[in-house]
Amino acid sequence: MDTFLEARGLKKRFGAIEAVAGVDLVVARGEVVGFLGPNGAGKTTTMRMVTGFLEPDAGTVRVHGHDLAADPLHAKAAIGYLPEGAPVWPDMRVRDFLRFVAEIRGLCGAERDERLEEVVHLVHLKPVLGQTLETLSKGFRRRVGLAQALVHDPPVLILDEPTDGLDPNQKFEVRELIRRMGEEKAIVLSTHILEEVEAVCTRAVIVNRGRVVFDGTPAELEAKAPADVTRNRLDHVFRQLTTSEVEAA
Amino acid sequence: MRAVRILARREFAAYFATPLAAVFLVIFLFLAGLFTFEFGGLFERGQADLRPFFQFHPWLYLFLVPAIAMRLWAEERRLGTIELLMTLPVRLRDLVLGKFLAAWAFCGLALLCTTPIWATVAWLGDPDHGVIVASYLGSFLMAGAFLAIGSFVSALTKNQVIAFIVGVLVCFVFLFLGYPVFLDFLSGWAPRFLVETVASWSFLTHFQALSRGVLDLRDVLFFLSTIVVFLAMNGLVIDWKKAA
Structure with a gap:
């Protein structure tokens, strides 16, 4: 298995708060990892590291x-x-922004134009290319962020809430895109939406209070729910995994 | 160098994406003109030189340069775009340099817009062009030193107003280090060499030397090394915040 991303024993403390307390995150090519956890669990901090x-x-x-x-x-x-x-x-035009990212990441000439055209096509940005970023809706802005992350066709993608602010159609499209890219790349995406994990992820990693409390396939995650729970089984397991420690404390 | 160029180009264009560039240039030219003709009495003096023009530059820069510099890093932090910049495959040194060079080029552009005053004097009389060129160089270097200070201060905060006020204050100190206000404070207790060292850091002294037309390499090096030192500290602050 080609391991594209290997983070071991990550720790980060902000003053008295231990935001991340020893997180491992190992992702191979072909994997789409859903990175889950309640707010403040250390998802964003881990991604930033x-x-x-x-x-x-x-x-x-x-x-x-x-x-x-x-x-x-x-x-x-x-x-x-x-x-x-x-x-x-906010004052930059979408076209200039993507061009800047492409160039600073080493693309130039025909290759740059080709890649730009491709990502614009992938996330459907054509209608807003000439607009400044501050005039964009939340959904378009998120898609520009996604385009910016894809422009150099990287082997590893780290996406912090890629579908936040998108409408259901856009969510569907972005998930399809992520799933397709996941065949060739190693992808980590954080989300609050558990159905998203079932829809696109090959693996789920749940963190709580800076520690990994679950690492397995979405099916394994669901199997942890008691048999008598028939609806929202993932939600049930998620709550179990991320609240028990609080109650114990 | 490629990265520096691309970063600087984006940064420079950003000045013109908003009214900032236009407002700044108009105010700079208006104040430069006001000082030169009203307070400096360029015509009344009956001398074909630009002394009245250049002698007010330290004052102009004291407020206008921190106004340009305040946004350099504070704004990136406020917008969150610092996260984009810092995760690019680019050296921190190139980021600091790219931003600084764009801002310095913008100052250079503002200075360039003042050349009609030079042309006027040249048309009316027979000025010493060597002195004027040296003065422009001194003025540009001093602007760079102010900018480097402002950039460093901007890296310390995400609040642009704080960056501006602290920037003005630090620039003020460096401008007048050689003056009795500061030296008297030191000379009572500090050893003589320290007093002289501090006095030698005064921007005003070095700028006045250059604007008299004495193109001393030491003055040029003084401003350049000030720029290097503050940009290096700028980089250290950014790096330190990454680990904090």
């Missing part, structure tokens, strides 16, 4: 064979990243 935005207090990250700490440029080049909330420069 994996992408090199935050430095972990402890632990190592290898991306596509490159150690993030020792060789950050090659490691970062292998990642496409959609940060939380899809931040963009």
